[in-house]
Amino acid sequence: MSDFPKTLRLMSRGCDFLGTEYAILCGAMSWVSERNLVSAISNAGGFGVIACGAMTPELLDTEIAATRAMTDKPFGVNLITMHPQLMELIEVCGKHGVGHVVLAGGIPPKGSVEAIKGHGAKVIVFAPTLALAKKLLRSGGDALVIEGMEAGGHIGPVATSVLAQEFLPALKDEHLVFVAGGIGRGEAIAGYLEMGAVGVQLGTRFACATESIAHPDFKKAFFRAGARDAVASVQLDPRLPVIPVRALKNKGTEEFTAKQREVGLLLDQGSVDMAEAQLRIEHFWAGALRRAVIDGDVENGSLMAGQSVGMVKEEEPVAQIIAQLLAESEEALSRR
Structure with a gap:
């Protein structure tokens, strides 16, 4: 029996989509989300995502191979849509059989979604408005991440709580939606799952994990x-x-x-x-x-x-962070 039955029941669609034990993605953080942190998150039951950022195809090729050597669990690759070698990067992902590609940084250029799906991979997209979200999902996006302005790195203008109230009622029945931005504790995860999210994405909470190579x-x-x-x-x-x-x-x-x-x-x-x-x-x-x-x-x-950086107080192993988040979520759901 699982220690987190209520949480995992609400995460089940997200887990099935990712092929993971828990529907917790690690946000792609350049220089941080590399082989060590990505493999640790996947090995702990979550979903690690390599941050390609400004990598060349050759560097991405090396990073995927190195990550694969450290985990046999699913992980994804985050590609920036404005990268001048986007199509070459997609080919590298295809060569390694990467199962999920996250497209971030703008509207995917023509042919990119088709190229990813041509390799048999799933496409995860970001959208700042409901209208664009629907368009991207119609155009081949298999899942959506809504990320509020509380997040680190590149952000939009709207808070996570507002995006969740707007997007989830409209999309939750027919689409897979992950919520991101400002999530630091499991109680927040429980709330978004109850609203219809299939999982969550966290970045800041993992940036200082023991396995993170950050200085x-x-x-x-x-x-x-x-x-x-x-x-x-x-x-x-x-x-x-x-x-x-x-x-x-x-x-x-x-x-x-x-x-x-x-x-x-x-x-x-x-x-x-x-x-x-x-x-x-x-x-x-x-x-x-x-x-x-x-x-x-x-x-x-x-x-x-x-x-959510104010909730990061010490270096902790990834597995401990995930277990704590799940325990907090489960306790919150049990109190309902």
């Missing part, structure tokens, strides 16, 4: 932080297609403001087009995040974190 100073910054320290970046130029990013405030957030001015000037001069401008912004974040996660430069790097 000790990166983790210490999380342990010190409260919800109010995780702030969203400000868009300076309305022409510049900058998706806000939530991170712990430091000198790096000020550097992003300067980067926007620089790219905006290049747009004025006609030196770059909009696609190139957005790519330069993405490359800025990839570099700034690496400085924080890998090098431990918590002053100048990007400390991407969701508002």
